[in-house]
Amino acid sequence: MTTTTLSKPATTVAANITHDVVRPPARRRLGLGRPIPYGRILGPLAVTAVWWVASATGALDPRILPAPADVFTSAVNLTGNGTLVDSVLVSLLRAGQGFAIGALTGIVLALIAGLNRVGEAFVDGWMQVQRAVPTLGLIPLVILWLGIGELFKVVIIAVVVAVIMYIQTYAGLTSIDSRYVELAETVSLSRWDYIRLVVLPGALPGVFVGLRLAVTSSWLGLVVLEQINATSGIGYLMFQAQQYAQTDVVVLGLVIYGVFGFASDAALRVLERKVLSWRRTLSG
């Protein structure tokens, strides 16, 4: 009932307010903001587009870099006669085995070094030396020991991966907040529970950094190994193509390496986000 008496002044008040309202100043956003959906694919797509345009307009000499269409055609041809699929499978198997064995070895060694002082003295000292020696420099020696078979390739990739995994996991293990150690002591956690509930989850972010670095390195090792002495695999395919100046096949090999590297990294990112869902960082 008071509304009728107030209706008239109310409008004037409202008018005054809209006039006097002070808007909060627009703040400069310093965080990264919303992630672009599938944003990481944009970079590679843009490069491909430039390549495409450059080839189509004739700015790019096909003897230097063949057009995307030519690379695609050679991919179709090689898939037709089965060479490509076989090569890809062989390479995938090598990288996969080397990665799995290496990652496991690196993590186990980091646990030995990170969880007790004797382990630290022996393992960490040795790993620091191992890290300084370029793993690919071991190739001649490993060939003498194991021959030029599959085993030798898997071992080299495993060593590359293990060193990276070791460094990142060990860093994760040793950087755990001492306040959590104190907490574990006050609630009388058993040593096993302490490792399971405090140390390992705390080291997990480091493990993921290691995995993502290692997965691309395993592809890197593969390129070198398959071009020195192999009779199969993508690297071998590229090496042969080089002999016959088939630039399109060489580029195809590079594209495949790139796609696999990108895909495996993306898969690890997804896994990381699932496993480390408790984290709230800038990358969202």
Add this chain to the structure above:
Amino acid sequence: MATHVERLTRPAVRVHELTRRFGDTVVLDNLDLEIAPGEFVALLGRSGSGKSTLLRALAGLDQGTAATGEGTIDVPEAVSTVFQDSRLLPWQRVLRNVLLGLSGSKAREKGLEILAEVGLPGRESAWPAELSGGEQQRVALARSLVREPELLLADEPFGALDALTRIRMHALLQELCERHGPAVLLVTHDVDEAIVLADRVVVLDAGRIAVNQTIDLPKPRSHRDPRFLEYRYQLLGALGVKEEVA
């Protein structure tokens, strides 16, 4: 029955001639302190007076540190500690944090019960990062009480909270202590907090007990009670603060 009587007669905490040094600095100087079962003792003192050192010694957290010293400390088997930061593991959900180190369906049930008691029913599967500072400290309280401690050690547990939240936490802590009945040693630098909560206030100065004051007021206590103001005046004086109380 006999053990019950013994529990009532034997002090929960007995500290005898305790000395702690860091290098040449004497932090605790030949200190004696007893706390009765179920007694709430607040420990006041300026920074550097040794209050945190005493609490850490009682919690058994000074082994393997730079501290040296002698003396005897008797504490019960079941001791829980609450820190100034809630110290929740960010990668464990709330209930897992409360039950840290405990297992079984019975513990789980008790954990859920105690979460309801601290005012967080239904939040058991939240991540610590999703909680406010006050809520995190409630979880820390739940974590310490679910272990049914005979002695609760609290190192400035509300120091990082805002004034309003702190008042709410005082009421909660008082209620929980009445229900669970542990002996409590609360380290604080807040005189009002000490008078509101404690049965007895101990003021440390240079590693010795300077004041040992029983607070003889019915709970809940009012800040406007003239006797409250008298205690406040006294304790602030003991802490070296000159203040005119109107």
